[in-house]
Amino acid sequence: xxxxxxxxxxxxxFSGGVNSxxxxxxxxxxxxxxxxAQAAKASGIVLFERVKGRLIPTPEAHxxxxxxxxxxxxxxxxxxxxxxxxxxxxxxLQLVCSASLAPxxxxxxxxxxxxxxxxxxxxMTVYPPETLNDALLDRSTHLGVALLPHEHPNIAIVKSYxxxxxxxxxxxxxxxxxxxxxxxxxxxxxxxxxxESTPFGQTLRRAFGPAAEKMxxxxxxxxxxTACWFAQAGVGVAVVDQVSIAGGLLAGxxxxxxxxxxxxxxxxxxxxYRPMSVAEKAFVEAFDGVWKAMA
Numbered sequence: 001x002x003x004x005x006x007x008x009x010x011x012x013x014f015s016g017g018v019n020s021x022x023x024x025x026x027x028x029x030x031x032x033x034x035x036x037a038q039a040a041k042a043s044g045i046v047l048f049e050r051v052k053g054r055l056i057p058t059p060e061a062h063x064x065x066x067x068x069x070x071x072x073x074x075x076x077x078x079x080x081x082x083x084x085x086x087x088x089x090x091x092x093l094q095l096v097c098s099a100s101l102a103p104x105x106x107x108x109x110x111x112x113x114x115x116x117x118x119x120x121x122x123x124m125t126v127y128p129p130e131t132l133n134d135a136l137l138d139r140s141t142h143l144g145v146a147l148l149p150h151e152h153p154n155i156a157i158v159k160s161y162x163x164x165x166x167x168x169x170x171x172x173x174x175x176x177x178x179x180x181x182x183x184x185x186x187x188x189x190x191x192x193x194x195x196e197s198t199p200f201g202q203t204l205r206r207a208f209g210p211a212a213e214k215m216x217x218x219x220x221x222x223x224x225x226t227a228c229w230f231a232q233a234g235v236g237v238a239v240v241d242q243v244s245i246a247g248g249l250l251a252g253x254x255x256x257x258x259x260x261x262x263x264x265x266x267x268x269x270x271x272x273y274r275p276m277s278v279a280e281k282a283f284v285e286a287f288d289g290v291w292k293a294m295a
Contacts, residue, residue: 003075005039006068008032009047013057013065091117091279095124096135098147099223100244101266102126105290106145108247112286117279128222136271142280144269145287147241148199156272158284161291162265165207165258166245168228169237176254181239183211183259190216190236192227200224200264204239207260228253246294 001009011021012032022029040047045064048055057065093113097106106124114120127135127144133152135141143158144150167181175181175189186208194201201220205212216236221227224240228250231238241264245255268284270276276284 001039001042005035005042006072008035009039009061010065010068010072012036012048012055013061013069017055091120091277093120093122093143093277093279093283094141095122095143095145095283096127096132096141097124097145098132099126099128099225100147100241101145103225103244104246105243105287105294108290109283109287112290113283116282116286120279132269136269139271139274142270142274142277143283146267146269147243147264148203150267150269154272155269158268158270158276159288160265160267162263163242164263165203165239165260166242167237167239167256167258168231168245168250168253169256170232170234171252171254173237173254175237175256178256181256181258183208184214186237186239187211187214188216190219192230192236192238193217193220194222194227195220198222200241203262203264207239207258207262243294 008021008025011024012018015021015024018029018032018036022032025032036047043064045060046058047061047064048057050056095106095110102124110122110124113122125135125141132144132146133150133155136144136155137152167175167186169175175185178185191208193204196202196205200223208215219230219235221230224238224244227238227240228245230236232250232253239258243264243266245253248255268287270280
């Protein structure tokens with residue numbers, strides 16, 4: 001007996017007749033009778049005897065029903081579980097991201113995601129660039145959102161975005177009077193920079209160009225968020241990725257566009273050999289919406 005035959009046999013036993021089983025399974029009585037005959041032939045058992053126009057289960061049918069009913073509880077459990085996976089009420093989602101992305105875009109994305117999946121079980125970890133890949137490769141996380149390239153043959157890019165650079169300084173700084181900051185405007189200024197051994201440091205060096213020779217690049221940090229904190233304290237001015245200052249989260253800082261053709265890549269990443277779940281796809285959709293609203 002296949003699952004459909006078991007389902008029909010169980011429905012007839014449970015409901016007490018062909019017509020009742022047909023109503024229960026939303027099919028016609030002849031369809032029930034046909035499958036029931038197939039079930040009897042497949043099992044090699046006389047399942048019912050007709051007495052005065054009614055189907056009466058045989059003792060063998062009662063014994064078989066006990067086994068099938070127990071099995072069917074497992075089948076229904078699988079069906080319920082598959083529905084949960086397709087519409088996850090209690091899904092799990094492990095995320096990692098670059099530091100610059102956490103304060104604004106990731107927090108807004110997760111908030112939007114919880115509107116769609118209220119009981120989502122989620123965790124987000126801020127990882128340095130050199131270890132973000134590892135979390136995806138060892139499958140301890142589902143998705144990574146990274147600033148700057150993270151190439152690896154076993155990591156796939158789900159979606160890519162680009163952002164430019166911005167200059168931040170205290171409100172009383174003379175550069176705050178300008179609408180646009182050019183590299184030459186930073187001559188003589190202490191510019192909070194990043195080590196050239198890092199991808200972001202290399203991006204800044206290209207963005208500064210020859211003007212870097214006249215800047216004071218004597219203080220370095222490893223993330224745009226940290227650069228903003230020190231600019232807020234008056235250590236100097238900072239050139240950062242636009243994502244890190246989205247939403248104006250740091251009080252007391254003025255933000256101005258920085259003139260440069262340099263663009264920074266933001267990637268949503270996954271393990272190439274780990275298919276995306278419904279919750280992961282919902283995260284990507286939410287992130288895309290927040291990015292477009294920010295732009």
